[in-house]
Amino acid sequence: MKRSHINQTVIVTGASSGVGEATARHFANNGANLVLVARNQENLDRVFNELKSVSRVLTVSMDVSKFEDCENLVKKTLAEYSSIDILINNAGYHKRGLVEESDPSELGRMIDVNLKAPIILSRLVIPYMKNKNCAIINVASLAGRTPVPGSSVYSSSKFGLRAFTYALANEREDKNVKIAVVSPGPIDTPFIMDDIDAVSDITFSQSISTVDEVAAAILNLCANNKIEQSMPKLSGFLTNITYLFPKLALLVAPSLKRKGQRIKKKLKALSHN
Numbered sequence: 001m002k003r004s005h006i007n008q009t010v011i012v013t014g015a016s017s018g019v020g021e022a023t024a025r026h027f028a029n030n031g032a033n034l035v036l037v038a039r040n041q042e043n044l045d046r047v048f049n050e051l052k053s054v055s056r057v058l059t060v061s062m063d064v065s066k067f068e069d070c071e072n073l074v075k076k077t078l079a080e081y082s083s084i085d086i087l088i089n090n091a092g093y094h095k096r097g098l099v100e101e102s103d104p105s106e107l108g109r110m111i112d113v114n115l116k117a118p119i120i121l122s123r124l125v126i127p128y129m130k131n132k133n134c135a136i137i138n139v140a141s142l143a144g145r146t147p148v149p150g151s152s153v154y155s156s157s158k159f160g161l162r163a164f165t166y167a168l169a170n171e172r173e174d175k176n177v178k179i180a181v182v183s184p185g186p187i188d189t190p191f192i193m194d195d196i197d198a199v200s201d202i203t204f205s206q207s208i209s210t211v212d213e214v215a216a217a218i219l220n221l222c223a224n225n226k227i228e229q230s231m232p233k234l235s236g237f238l239t240n241i242t243y244l245f246p247k248l249a250l251l252v253a254p255s256l257k258r259k260g261q262r263i264k265k266k267l268k269a270l271s272h273n
Contacts, residue, residue, distance in 0.1 A: 005222070006031035008133070009081040011073070011125070013064050013117070014091035016043035018189040019139060022211035023088055023218050028055035030219065035077045037091070039063055056081075064091045065112035067120060074124045084128045086222060089118035089161075090139040094154045094191065096198045107153045114157035119164055126177060135178040135222040138165045139214075142185045142206070142230065145239040146249060149200045158183075162228070169227055180221040181228050184214050185235040196268060202253060204260035204267070206235040 010027045014020035016038035024036055024047060033056040038044050041061040048059050058080045062069035077084055093113035095106040122136050143151055144158030162181055169179035185206040186192055192199055209231055217229045230236025242249035 004030055005086070005219075007033060008085040008131075009033045009035065009077065009083050010086040010088065011035040011037060011077060011084065011121075012088045012090060013037040013121070014139075016040050016047060018191060019184075019187060019211050019214045019218075020088070020090045021047055022215035023090065024051065026212075026215045026219050027086075028057070031055070032086070033081050034058065035060060035073070035080070037062060037064065037073060064117035064121070065109065070117065070120050070124055073121075074128070078128065083131065084125045085131055085134050087121060087125050087136045088139070088218060089121060089136070090218075091117060092139065092191070094151065096150045096154075096195070098150060099152055102153075110153045110157050111160075114154065115160045115164070118161055122164075122168065126172075129177050132176060133178075133223070134176055135180070136168070137218050137221050138162075138181045139218070140165070140181045140183045142183050142235055142239045143203075144183065145243045148203060150198070151200065166227065178222060180226060182214060182217050182221060183228060183230045183236065184209050184217075185232060187211060187214060193267070196264060199264075201257045201260035201264060204263040205256040206238075207232045 005027055010032045012020050012024050012034065015024045015036035024034055028034060028051045034051065035058045036044055036047055037060050039061060044059040044061060048057050051057050058076065060073050060076055062073060064070060091113055093110050095102065095110060099107065118138050138161050140162045141158040143155045144162045147155040162183065165179055165181040172179060186203050186208045188208050188210055213231065217231055221229055
């Protein structure tokens with residue numbers, strides 16, 4: 001089901017690149033008023049300059065892991081637009097590596113950005129979501145269903161975000177705010193492609209989505225009856241199975257790893273051409 005988002009106020013975190021930027025573009029083309037959030041003001045300005053002729057756009061350079069910044073974001077949004085209709089919790093942070101070899105502060109930051117921030121922002125915006133067709137969409141990951149080597153804390157944060165989504169949806173099932181989560185596998189962004197050697201081989205055993213595919217799923221979740229959109233569909237099915245049967249995941253992991261190694265090798269060769 002599709003519908004217009006004309007004059008709706010939409011906050012998108014992590015909006016300066018990748019999925020967040022693509023999501024902002026899709027909402028702008030649907031007539032929404034945008035609040036674009038990221039730490040890098042220069043990148044935000046680039047997106048602003050692209051979209052300002054299409055939509056009203058407010059940029060807020062901030063750190064979503066800081067409570068004061070989140071409070072100020074809500075205040076600035078209300079001052080500019082007087083309402084908040086949709087929140088897209090997309091900002092993410094990932095520092096790959098084994099837990100025992102990682103900086104503890106980096107591990108904590110993954111939890112702060114990927115899990116704590118969406119919880120806090122959801123709490124802050126819900127009281128202002130008074131109109132019909134309001135929504136909070138969280139961007140999780142299939143890594144939150146099937147843990148990925150070298151990404152145990154990242155997987156944990158996305159597992160928690162998915163659980164939070166379902167719990168919050170249950171709390172508000174009779175209210176006007178739609179709560180949902182999109183769970184993509186690997187996405188063709190610098191988040192993965194610029195750090196390809198550090199990304200686990202098994203990640204590349206799954207089909208890679210584009211940022212526009214994920215953005216389209218986010219827009220659809222605002223209006224349809226689904227609580228979760230896994231993508232690609234086959235990868236979502238496989239991660240459901242391995243989540244329910246962890247021993248099966250261990251059995252198929254070697255073959256998936258070999259497949260991922262082959263695909264990674266091809267991607268690296270293409271990047272050097």
